[in-house]
Amino acid sequence: MRYFTSSYLSVIKAVTILLLTFPGVIKIAAAEKNHLNNHFPETASVTVTIHVTLSTGESPEGTMLTMTGVQNPSLYYEQTAPSSGEVVFTGVTEANYTIHAALQGFYEFDTVMTITSNRQIPVILREITYKPRNLSVDSLSLRASWQVPDPEEKSLERRLSAIIKPGDKNAVFRSVKRGTGSGHRALSGYGVFLDGLLVGNTTDTSFVFEPLVFGQSYLAGVAAVYSSGYSEQDTSRFTSKFLFPPRNTSGVIPEMTDYGHITWEAPEDPQ
CATH class of the missing domain: 2.60.40.10 (Immunoglobulins)
Known part of the structure; x- marks a missing residue:
């Protein structure tokens, strides 16, 4: 049998009275903790791989790619595509991003995407x-x-602007017309x-x-x-x-005259 001292029993009794008397204190403390966690959510970093191809089949080298946070523009990532067209962004903070691609001679590309995991994003740029x-x-x-x-003639803005749901792994994004784009080709x-x-x-x-x-x-x-x-x-x-x-029209002016003879054949309909 376990024996308790009188001082230990006094402590137990005091804690019990505190919980019975102020039950809301514990709830308020828990709520404050949850509020702080929601206000400063923990974020994780992921890898985003973008594959750029051109409608002409040419090398996409030089394509400028950027990712900018929708709610937080300080989340900004930028790279230029190599000849392979594959660009890898590492350490990307999970958030909503505007993804932008631009190359002279091709229509610009924009889309908004929620990035919450590693993503593979294929992008096709259309020739202007x-x-x-x-x-x-x-x-x-x-x-x-x-x-x-006339390359300077403005056309109706019809840029692709798609909001992609998380988990959509099969989307292929194509740029479409917006104004005159950037540059033109022969x-x-x-x-x-x-x-x-x-x-x-x-x-x-x-x-x-x-x-x-x-x-x-x-x-x-x-x-x-x-x-x-x-x-x-x-x-x-x-x-x-x-x-x-009429067919085979011809004419002749007899010598020492002021008139001519014109001849022709009737029209022929090959149909």
Whole structure:
């Protein structure tokens, strides 16, 4: 049997009375501790690997990549992509980040992402392209003509801005148009379309369509050709007034006369 001294029993009795008398003191102390923990949450560092590729298939070397904290801009990380396109950010504090990628000649990329674990982020940058301007079609001759693209012409802002949920491991992010982007690249020609179908290519700024049905409406289109493909089309709707002309027209003026003989053959419709 264990025996307790009178002084030990007195201490037990005092503690019991304190707990019975002031039960709220213990609860308040616990609440204060939780509040402090929530106000200054513990953070962990993770590794973020970004893989950059270009729509042209060229090396992404020189692409500037940054990660900036949404709530805390002092969380800032910056690197330039090598020729492999792989950039590794280590020691990244868990938080919400704006991820930005930029390379001259390509549309800029922005997205907001919550980083709470190691991530692999594939990013595709699209080449800046500009469509031809002021397409028109002569309804009699069926000659289409247009002007070269103007890199200074502003277009509608449509930058990708996606909020990605944690755990989305399969997302591939592509940059899309925003203004004129940064820089532009040379085009190699034009693709000509009729009712959405490619009918020819040219390096000139005009093109003659094959004979079309008289009185029928058509939608002409022209797109600039860049290393990554066709630009957006400039389009123009027209109604064909084309009629096959006479063939083999010739003429002769007899000597010592002021008149001429003109001959021709009837039009021929190969259709």
